[in-house]
Amino acid sequence: MILRHTILWIWKVVDPLFFLCSRLHYINNGSKGQSIFRVRITKYKGDNFTLSDGTCINRNDFLLKIHLHNVRLINEHLKIKNDLIRARLIYKLVLGSMPLLAVYLKGHPQEVKIKGVIGITTINKGVRSLGFECYPPSNRLYIYFKKIGQLPIFLLSSSSFKNFHKNQLTYLFLSKRKLYDIYWQNPASK
Numbered sequence: 001m002i003l004r005h006t007i008l009w010i011w012k013v014v015d016p017l018f019f020l021c022s023r024l025h026y027i028n029n030g031s032k033g034q035s036i037f038r039v040r041i042t043k044y045k046g047d048n049f050t051l052s053d054g055t056c057i058n059r060n061d062f063l064l065k066i067h068l069h070n071v072r073l074i075n076e077h078l079k080i081k082n083d084l085i086r087a088r089l090i091y092k093l094v095l096g097s098m099p100l101l102a103v104y105l106k107g108h109p110q111e112v113k114i115k116g117v118i119g120i121t122t123i124n125k126g127v128r129s130l131g132f133e134c135y136p137p138s139n140r141l142y143i144y145f146k147k148i149g150q151l152p153i154f155l156l157s158s159s160s161f162k163n164f165h166k167n168q169l170t171y172l173f174l175s176k177r178k179l180y181d182i183y184w185q186n187p188a189s190k
Contacts, residue, residue, distance in 0.1 A: 037101055047059075047137075057173060
Protein backbone atom coordinates (compact mmCIF):
# COMPACT_ATOMS: atom_id res chain seq x y z
CA MET A 1 0.00 0.00 0.00
CA ILE A 2 2.91 2.37 0.72
CA LEU A 3 4.25 1.73 -2.80
CA ARG A 4 0.85 2.63 -4.30
CA HIS A 5 0.64 5.84 -2.29
CA THR A 6 4.19 6.77 -3.33
CA ILE A 7 3.47 6.12 -7.01
CA LEU A 8 0.22 8.10 -6.76
CA TRP A 9 2.01 11.02 -5.07
CA ILE A 10 4.67 11.10 -7.81
CA TRP A 11 1.96 10.86 -10.45
CA LYS A 12 0.06 13.79 -8.93
CA VAL A 13 3.23 15.87 -9.18
CA VAL A 14 4.01 14.80 -12.77
CA ASP A 15 0.41 14.90 -14.11
CA PRO A 16 0.13 18.71 -14.43
CA LEU A 17 3.37 18.73 -16.44
CA PHE A 18 2.05 15.94 -18.66
CA PHE A 19 -1.17 17.90 -19.13
CA LEU A 20 0.72 21.01 -20.24
CA CYS A 21 3.00 19.12 -22.64
CA SER A 22 0.31 16.92 -24.18
CA ARG A 23 -2.01 19.68 -25.48
CA LEU A 24 -4.93 18.08 -23.65
CA HIS A 25 -8.13 19.96 -22.80
CA TYR A 26 -10.68 19.32 -20.09
CA ILE A 27 -14.32 18.92 -21.02
CA ASN A 28 -16.42 20.98 -18.64
CA ASN A 29 -20.14 21.42 -18.37
CA GLY A 30 -20.27 24.46 -16.11
CA SER A 31 -22.28 23.81 -12.98
CA LYS A 32 -22.94 20.15 -13.84
CA GLY A 33 -19.34 19.18 -13.20
CA GLN A 34 -16.35 18.00 -15.09
CA SER A 35 -15.94 15.09 -17.45
CA ILE A 36 -13.54 12.27 -16.65
CA PHE A 37 -12.05 12.78 -20.14
CA ARG A 38 -9.21 14.97 -21.22
CA VAL A 39 -9.06 15.31 -25.00
CA ARG A 40 -7.08 16.61 -27.95
CA ILE A 41 -7.31 16.53 -31.73
CA THR A 42 -4.89 14.09 -33.32
CA LYS A 43 -4.03 12.73 -36.74
CA TYR A 44 -4.47 8.99 -36.81
CA LYS A 45 -1.28 7.07 -37.74
CA GLY A 46 -2.37 3.43 -37.60
CA ASP A 47 -3.89 0.91 -39.98
CA ASN A 48 -7.10 1.71 -41.85
CA PHE A 49 -10.36 0.48 -40.31
CA THR A 50 -13.98 0.52 -41.39
CA LEU A 51 -16.33 0.83 -38.44
CA SER A 52 -19.69 -0.94 -38.21
CA ASP A 53 -21.61 2.17 -39.30
CA GLY A 54 -19.50 2.43 -42.48
CA THR A 55 -17.17 5.19 -41.26
CA CYS A 56 -13.69 4.63 -42.69
CA ILE A 57 -10.80 5.59 -40.42
CA ASN A 58 -7.70 6.13 -42.56
CA ARG A 59 -4.16 7.25 -41.91
CA ASN A 60 -3.99 11.04 -41.25
CA ASP A 61 -7.71 11.39 -40.50
CA PHE A 62 -8.52 13.79 -37.69
CA LEU A 63 -9.86 12.14 -34.55
CA LEU A 64 -10.68 13.35 -31.07
CA LYS A 65 -8.31 11.44 -28.80
CA ILE A 66 -9.65 10.73 -25.34
CA HIS A 67 -7.57 10.21 -22.22
CA LEU A 68 -9.13 9.18 -18.95
CA HIS A 69 -8.02 11.42 -16.12
CA ASN A 70 -6.41 8.40 -14.48
CA VAL A 71 -4.80 10.12 -11.52
CA ARG A 72 -8.19 11.54 -10.54
CA LEU A 73 -9.89 8.15 -10.97
CA ILE A 74 -7.29 6.29 -8.97
CA ASN A 75 -7.15 8.91 -6.24
CA GLU A 76 -10.96 8.83 -5.84
CA HIS A 77 -11.19 5.02 -5.90
CA LEU A 78 -7.94 3.90 -4.24
CA LYS A 79 -9.68 2.85 -1.02
CA ILE A 80 -12.08 0.53 -2.86
CA LYS A 81 -10.53 -2.92 -2.66
CA ASN A 82 -13.02 -4.81 -4.81
CA ASP A 83 -11.99 -4.61 -8.49
CA LEU A 84 -15.55 -5.24 -9.70
CA ILE A 85 -17.05 -2.40 -7.64
CA ARG A 86 -14.23 -0.07 -8.76
CA ALA A 87 -14.81 -1.02 -12.40
CA ARG A 88 -18.57 -0.33 -12.09
CA LEU A 89 -17.93 3.12 -10.60
CA ILE A 90 -15.47 3.99 -13.36
CA TYR A 91 -17.92 2.73 -16.00
CA LYS A 92 -20.62 5.03 -14.57
CA LEU A 93 -18.21 8.01 -14.65
CA VAL A 94 -17.32 7.28 -18.28
CA LEU A 95 -20.98 6.80 -19.22
CA GLY A 96 -21.86 10.11 -17.56
CA SER A 97 -19.05 11.85 -19.47
CA MET A 98 -20.07 10.60 -22.92
CA PRO A 99 -22.82 13.24 -23.46
CA LEU A 100 -20.29 15.93 -22.50
CA LEU A 101 -17.93 14.47 -25.10
CA ALA A 102 -20.66 14.74 -27.74
CA VAL A 103 -21.36 18.37 -26.80
CA TYR A 104 -17.65 19.19 -26.87
CA LEU A 105 -17.19 17.65 -30.33
CA LYS A 106 -20.37 19.25 -31.71
CA GLY A 107 -19.10 22.68 -30.65
CA HIS A 108 -15.49 22.20 -31.72
CA PRO A 109 -14.24 24.59 -34.44
CA GLN A 110 -12.83 21.63 -36.42
CA GLU A 111 -15.91 19.43 -35.94
CA VAL A 112 -16.45 19.02 -39.70
CA LYS A 113 -12.95 17.53 -40.18
CA ILE A 114 -13.11 15.15 -37.21
CA LYS A 115 -14.29 11.63 -38.09
CA GLY A 116 -14.70 10.26 -34.59
CA VAL A 117 -13.18 9.42 -31.24
CA ILE A 118 -10.13 7.30 -30.49
CA GLY A 119 -8.67 5.96 -27.29
CA ILE A 120 -6.05 3.37 -26.48
CA THR A 121 -6.16 1.13 -23.44
CA THR A 122 -5.31 -2.22 -21.93
CA ILE A 123 -8.45 -2.15 -19.80
CA ASN A 124 -11.26 -2.54 -22.29
CA LYS A 125 -14.04 -4.53 -20.66
CA GLY A 126 -17.45 -2.90 -21.06
CA VAL A 127 -16.43 -0.44 -23.78
CA ARG A 128 -18.63 -2.02 -26.44
CA SER A 129 -21.74 -1.25 -24.41
CA LEU A 130 -20.64 2.41 -24.53
CA GLY A 131 -20.62 2.27 -28.35
CA PHE A 132 -16.89 1.81 -28.91
CA GLU A 133 -15.40 -0.68 -31.33
CA CYS A 134 -12.10 -2.40 -30.50
CA TYR A 135 -9.22 -3.01 -32.90
CA PRO A 136 -5.70 -4.16 -32.07
CA PRO A 137 -2.78 -1.97 -33.13
CA SER A 138 -0.33 -3.77 -35.43
CA ASN A 139 3.00 -2.05 -34.67
CA ARG A 140 4.82 -4.18 -32.08
CA LEU A 141 7.14 -1.38 -30.97
CA TYR A 142 4.16 0.94 -30.43
CA ILE A 143 2.39 -1.79 -28.43
CA TYR A 144 5.47 -2.35 -26.27
CA PHE A 145 5.94 1.32 -25.38
CA LYS A 146 2.24 1.91 -24.80
CA LYS A 147 2.03 -1.10 -22.48
CA ILE A 148 4.97 0.26 -20.48
CA GLY A 149 3.07 3.55 -20.21
CA GLN A 150 -0.04 1.71 -19.03
CA LEU A 151 1.87 -0.23 -16.35
CA PRO A 152 1.57 2.42 -13.58
CA ILE A 153 -2.18 2.65 -14.20
CA PHE A 154 -2.49 -1.11 -13.91
CA LEU A 155 -0.33 -1.25 -10.77
CA LEU A 156 -2.45 1.39 -9.06
CA SER A 157 -5.85 0.21 -10.23
CA SER A 158 -5.60 -3.55 -9.91
CA SER A 159 -5.36 -5.71 -6.84
CA SER A 160 -3.10 -8.20 -8.64
CA PHE A 161 -0.16 -7.69 -10.99
CA LYS A 162 -0.23 -11.25 -12.33
CA ASN A 163 -2.86 -10.49 -15.01
CA PHE A 164 -1.05 -7.56 -16.65
CA HIS A 165 0.42 -9.69 -19.45
CA LYS A 166 -3.08 -10.92 -20.33
CA ASN A 167 -4.40 -7.41 -20.99
CA GLN A 168 -4.16 -6.65 -24.68
CA LEU A 169 -3.57 -3.14 -25.94
CA THR A 170 -6.61 -2.02 -27.92
CA TYR A 171 -7.66 0.95 -30.01
CA LEU A 172 -11.13 2.17 -29.12
CA PHE A 173 -12.99 3.84 -31.98
CA LEU A 174 -16.34 5.59 -31.96
CA SER A 175 -17.54 7.33 -35.10
CA LYS A 176 -18.84 10.86 -34.81
CA ARG A 177 -22.19 9.73 -36.21
CA LYS A 178 -22.56 6.99 -33.60
CA LEU A 179 -21.45 9.32 -30.79
CA TYR A 180 -24.17 11.79 -31.76
CA ASP A 181 -26.80 9.07 -32.27
CA ILE A 182 -26.23 7.65 -28.80
CA TYR A 183 -25.22 10.64 -26.67
CA TRP A 184 -26.14 13.93 -28.36
CA GLN A 185 -29.00 15.64 -26.59
CA ASN A 186 -29.87 18.73 -28.59
CA PRO A 187 -30.52 21.57 -26.11
CA ALA A 188 -33.04 23.09 -28.56
CA SER A 189 -35.25 19.97 -28.32
CA LYS A 190 -35.61 20.21 -24.52
